[in-house]
Amino acid sequence: MAVDRARVLEEAAALLARRSTSSMDEIARAAGISRATLHRHFAGRDALIRALEQLGIEQLAQAMDAARLDEGDAAGALRRLVAEAQQVAGVLAFLFTENQLFEGEEVNAGWARLDTRIHALFRRGQEEGDFRIDLSATWLTEAFYGLVGAGAWAVQDGRVARNDLTHSIAELLLGGIRRSMEK
Amino acid sequence: MAVDRARVLEEAAALLARRSTSSMDEIARAAGISRATLHRHFAGRDALIRALEQLGIEQLAQAMDAARLDEGDAAGALRRLVAEAQQVAGVLAFLFTENQLFEGEEVNAGWARLDTRIHALFRRGQEEGDFRIDLSATWLTEAFYGLVGAGAWAVQDGRVARNDLTHSIAELLLGGIRRSMEK
DNA sequence: ATGGAATGAGACGTGAATGTCTCATCCAGT
DNA sequence: ACTGGATGAGACATTCACGTCTCATTCCAT
Structure with missing residues (x-):
């Protein structure tokens, strides 16, 4: 197995982040493999997207870990989160719009966990008196x-x-x- | 000509705002007409999208007019703009992601004009000392x-x-x- | 070197959506 | 009532991406 699934996913992510409608053939070529091989490793486009989604979830989770959301004040944690999330931003944007299409279907439970963590961060900021409370944590998550x-x-x-x-x-x-008054 | 182009566009906008991948058939049914008639009024899907884009541009322009971007302080103008833009938000989101696909192609000049107006608003806020200057007006436009x-x-x-x-x-x-210190 | 596994190239069938066309029907204005 | 334009229904060809399959080739481990 000379083909590295993870590497293929990385290439696919990079391409789809730019052109969300890329065909399987384009994705294969971008990954440096043939369409046949791509299909050997991923049952179909759907499976590929799912795997990509899983990867995105894991990467964002890692970004959150690296950002140490529970440490220090909420503002600092948010800054770190934004910085860490930068790496995944492209795929995230792709998956974000992609999820927009799955109207009724159940969303990957992984997203819910991530949402919860971000939500909790905003909530913490509010409870500690750093963040305003007239904007719901749910909305702040969406805005993020x-x-x-x-x-x-x-x-x-x-x-x-x-x-x-x-x-x-x-x-x-x-x-x-x-324009801020403080600082 | 019993069919009202404008009405068809409205229906199409409403549908595509929800499901950006709706087929011509679905759009036609949503508008209460047959696919054949839809094709009689719009050369093809591409033409329909273009017309929709034009409509979105005009509506956003109207929203800007209604918001009186040049009057009062920039903050108030921005508030009015957000309120007025609410009506068009759905189509806007659709066109926003749609434009993301036209990588190389030239973008409709109408967008440039709208961008300029929003950009000018942020710029005005900065020059009048209301808005911070360490965030570029270009970025603020994107963020909007x-x-x-x-x-x-x-x-x-x-x-x-x-x-x-x-x-x-x-x-x-x-x-x-x-949490704001002032106010 | 050799044998098996993985790959590349490409053919093939399938399904979906598009765009075009025809024909019957409906509706409005005269 | 009549007539012409607009519409609806549906057939049809075309395109495009997908998924499957075959076969030759390459690569790696033994």
Whole structure:
């Protein structure tokens, strides 16, 4: 088995992050293998997407681990999370829109766990008095995904510099647009 | 010509906002006409999307007009913009992801004009000292679209209450997550 | 070197959606 | 009532991606 499933998934993720409609053939070529081999390792497009979803979930979970969401103040944790999530942003944006299509179907339970963790982070910030409470933690979670996704696309299209992205997202989330009085 | 193009477009927009992959047949049925008639009024799927894009551009432009972006302080104008944009949020989210697919192709010039207006609003806020200047107006524009889109989806899936949405988006953009010291 | 496993190339059938066309029907204005 | 335009229903060809399969080739371990 010369083909590394993980490597194929990485390539697929990178390609689909750019062109979400890439065909199996394009994905195979991007991964440097033939379409036949791609099908040997993944039952079909659906299976590939599922595997990709699983990978994205694991990577985001790792990003959360690395961000140590429970340590320090919530603001710092959020900053670390944004920074760590940057790596996965592309796939995340893809999976985000992809999930939008599965209307009725049950969503991967993995997402629920991740949502819970982010939700808990915002909740903690609110309970510790750092975050405002008139914006629900649920909405903040959605906003987080939205900004990460929008940021990934903006970078992809060259409208925003990749180096600024982490700072841009974190600062917007934390401080908003208004000129801050403090600091 | 009993069929009202504008009405068909409205129905198509409503449907595609929910299911971006709806077929021509589904769109036709949603509009209460046959597929044949749909094709009589729009050369093809591509033409339909283009027309939808045009409609979205016009509606967003109207929303901007209604929001009177140049009047009052920038924060108030942004609040009004978010409120007005709410109506178009669904289609906007659809067109936003749709545009993501046209990588190389030239984007509809209409978008550029709209971007310019939003960009100018953020710029004005910065120049008047209301908005922070360490976040580029370009990024703020992207963030605006991202939050509006994410908000529309969150409402669609029932994760956020529609009534809260305008306030949630505007407040997050303006004030961020941090508990405000002022006010 | 050799034998088995993995791969690449490509043919093949399938299904879905598109776009075109025809024909019968319906409706409105005269 | 009549007539012309618009519509609905459906057949039809086409395209495209998918999934399956075969066969020759390559690669690796023994």
